[in-house]
Amino acid sequence: MSAPPRVLTVAGSDSGGGAGIQADLKTMLALGVHGMSVVTAVTAQNSLGVQGAWELPVEAVRAQFRSVVDDIGVQAVKTGMLASAELVEAVAELIAATDAPAVVDPVGISKHGDSLLAASALESVRTKLLPAATVATPNLDEVAELAGVHVGSESDLREAAAAVLSYGPRWVLIKGGHLPGEAVDLLTDGSEEHWLRAPRHDNRHTHGTGCTLASAIASQLAKGQSVPQAVAAAKEYVTGAIAAGFALGGGIGPVDHGWALTRGTRGA
Numbered sequence: 001m002s003a004p005p006r007v008l009t010v011a012g013s014d015s016g017g018g019a020g021i022q023a024d025l026k027t028m029l030a031l032g033v034h035g036m037s038v039v040t041a042v043t044a045q046n047s048l049g050v051q052g053a054w055e056l057p058v059e060a061v062r063a064q065f066r067s068v069v070d071d072i073g074v075q076a077v078k079t080g081m082l083a084s085a086e087l088v089e090a091v092a093e094l095i096a097a098t099d100a101p102a103v104v105d106p107v108g109i110s111k112h113g114d115s116l117l118a119a120s121a122l123e124s125v126r127t128k129l130l131p132a133a134t135v136a137t138p139n140l141d142e143v144a145e146l147a148g149v150h151v152g153s154e155s156d157l158r159e160a161a162a163a164v165l166s167y168g169p170r171w172v173l174i175k176g177g178h179l180p181g182e183a184v185d186l187l188t189d190g191s192e193e194h195w196l197r198a199p200r201h202d203n204r205h206t207h208g209t210g211c212t213l214a215s216a217i218a219s220q221l222a223k224g225q226s227v228p229q230a231v232a233a234a235k236e237y238v239t240g241a242i243a244a245g246f247a248l249g250g251g252i253g254p255v256d257h258g259w260a261l262t263r264g265t266r267g268a
């Protein structure tokens with residue numbers, strides 16, 4: 001049997017299983033690629049928030065990356081929580097030296113407002129990580145932090161995209177998920193523009209949406225799709241996962257990564 005496309009996530013572990021490395025690997029399984037991981041940090045996390053976070057040494061991150069790339073090879077890379085300036089710079093160097101496309105989710109804070117990136121790392125994200133990205137996928141808080149653009153409505157998304165593109169990613173996907181109304185995102189490379197729209201699901205169980213979307217894009221790129229095709233397919237997948245999100249613990253539950261695999265199989 002031929003091997004499936006291989007996708008590598010470079011991200012933090014979420015002990016609750018809804019975001020981070022765990023969301024990435026589940027998404028990759030659901031989309032038919034072989035998922036692999038470089039762990040950058042370990043978080044103690046659940047539906048209520050982040051109770052603790054510990055970074056791995058930069059050497060451990062480099063070694064994991066080299067082990068995967070030198071032997072197994074990758075068709076796409078996704079980055080998520082990178083925690084510190086030192087890790088951001090090391091990962092930026094590693095992905096810039098790899099031929100595979102890189103989807104960079106510039107994770108800043110969790111849905112509960114817990115910081116997952118040191119303030120001192122923002123400049124390295126702007127000058128080292130974003131230039132190495134094939135697609136950068138900031139949410140509205142990350143656009144404000146990185147580029148100083150405050151998006152209050154859909155009409156501000158173009159300005160936000162232009163500001164992020166000025167740091168050098170090939171494409172940017174601005175996620176308008178935090179705006180009221182339709183869930184609208186803008187994908188552009190500065191010449192083409194693609195507006196992605198989905199109905200807003202009135203479901204508070206949205207832990208892991210951003211990680212899931214970025215991993216889905218990387219999975220579709222690894223299968224050989226173009227960036228606009230990969231983003232459209234990923235948007236469809238994350239919308240289904242949000243619609244099926246479920247309550248766990250006492251706070252915000254996860255999206256359902258397996259929604260398309262398990263329909264009708266969750267009974268007794």
Ligand SMILES: Nc1ncnc2c1ncn2[C@@H]1O[C@H](COP(=O)(O)OP(=O)(O)OP(=O)(O)O)[C@@H](O)[C@H]1O
Nearest residue numbers: 111139175177178183184199200201208209210211
């Ligand atoms: N309630 C919702 N209904 C439908 N789509 C949504 C909803 N909330 C977010 N989305 C979509 O989910 C995707 C992820 O966007 P979002 O803005 O939630 O990412 P994020 O803030 O980075 O997530 P995370 O919580 O993982 O950091 C986008 O395509 C967005 O439009």
Ligand SMILES: Cc1ncc(CO)c(N)n1
Nearest residue numbers: 012013014019020081110
């Ligand atoms: C480890 C990790 N990465 C990313 C997110 C995104 O919010 C999170 N909550 N936790």
